[in-house]
Amino acid sequence: MIELLNLSKRYGQMVAVDALNLHVAAGEVFGFLGPNGAGKTTTIKMMMGLLRPSSGHVVLGGFDLQKQPLAAKGLCGFVPDRPHLY
Numbered sequence: 412m413i414e415l416l417n418l419s420k421r422y423g424q425m426v427a428v429d430a431l432n433l434h435v436a437a438g439e440v441f442g443f444l445g446p447n448g449a450g451k452t453t454t455i456k457m458m459m460g461l462l463r464p465s466s467g468h469v470v471l472g473g474f475d476l477q478k479q480p481l482a483a484k485g486l487c488g489f490v491p492d493r494p495h496l497y
Contacts, residue, residue: 412437412486413458418467420453427453430467452492459489 413435420428428450435441443451456462458469460476460483469476474483 412439412472413441414468414470415454415458416468416470418454418457418469419465420450420457420462421465428457428464455489459487460484 413433415431415433418428418431418433419426431450431454443454445451453462457464458471458476460469460480469483471483472486474486476483
């Protein structure tokens, strides 16, 4: 259901996510745990198409997020920690 293939995000010299590979099958429950600055939010934002990866690919339900963004995003729900909805 979720595949992250060599997913990376860099901000200049700082590496926020470094070549992350992850596979979560349909029906599995998965969570991100780690200290502040570990790249959890950055990874989720890349998975939702809110941030463009520096390199790598996100595949959701078999749809490549860069090639088929509407189909991939249509399979997801996302509530940001700061939704900025008024």
